[in-house]
Amino acid sequence: MRPCLAATTLTLLSVALLGGCASMYSSDSAAVYSKSDMRQVHEVEYGKVLDVKTVKMEGDKNDLLTLGGTALGGIAGSSIGQGRGSAAGAVIGAMVGGMTAQSMQRGATKDAYELTVQTDKGRTISIVQEADVPISVGQRVKILSGNGTARVLPQ
Structure with missing residues (x-):
């Protein structure tokens, strides 16, 4: 050669x-926590998923x-x-x-979800996260937010 x-x-x-x-x-998974998220207080809110849109997340x-x-x-x-x-x-x-x-x-893109959630407090929010935790329209979810980040997890 x-x-x-x-x-x-x-x-x-x-x-x-x-x-x-x-x-x-x-x-950017909802199920993976960074070291800086450990031992930090996160606010918890509950709600219902209004819309799930599959999007692409650009590579790092x-x-x-x-x-x-x-x-x-x-x-x-x-x-x-x-x-x-x-x-x-x-x-x-x-x-x-x-x-x-x-x-x-x-x-090197990844699949992600753009989730629209109606919180129990009456707010409508949108969060984009990696599409590795199955979430569907109508599902009850828990929203964790703190340190400038938020994640949506099945309740």
């Missing part, structure tokens, strides 16, 4: 692997992954030519690697 092709293949595989690792540590931006894609692209690009050609290849490879890493992150 030619060195340029091997380096490019290695770059793409590395960016894909790093992208997969990043999504393991981030969640991770500067470390973008930097990794940039570095790997630069390494792969530097194997093109010699002298100034190698330097130009490194710059172009770095730009392509960084843009590819960012594009992959944005494209």
Whole structure:
């Protein structure tokens, strides 16, 4: 295999692997609590689901992954030519690697729900959360809010 092709293949595989690792540590699920949510007071409200709309949640931006894609692209690009050609290849490879890493992150969408809930206090609220906890129209739910976040869970 030619060195340029091997380096490019290695770059793409590395960016894909790093992208997969990043999504393991981030969640917008109603059933997953962040460390900062622990031992915090959350207000509890009850209500009834009026509408459930399936939406897409865009992927997270991770500067470390973008930097990794940039570095790997630069390494792969530097194997093109010699002298100034190698330097130009490194710059172009770095730009392509960084843009590819960012594009992959944005494209890694998740299914989410936009939930419209009529609270027992008479308010109508809307919350978007990851679509991993089944919720349906007419269902009674519990709304937990605090620290600038809210989640809807089956009652």
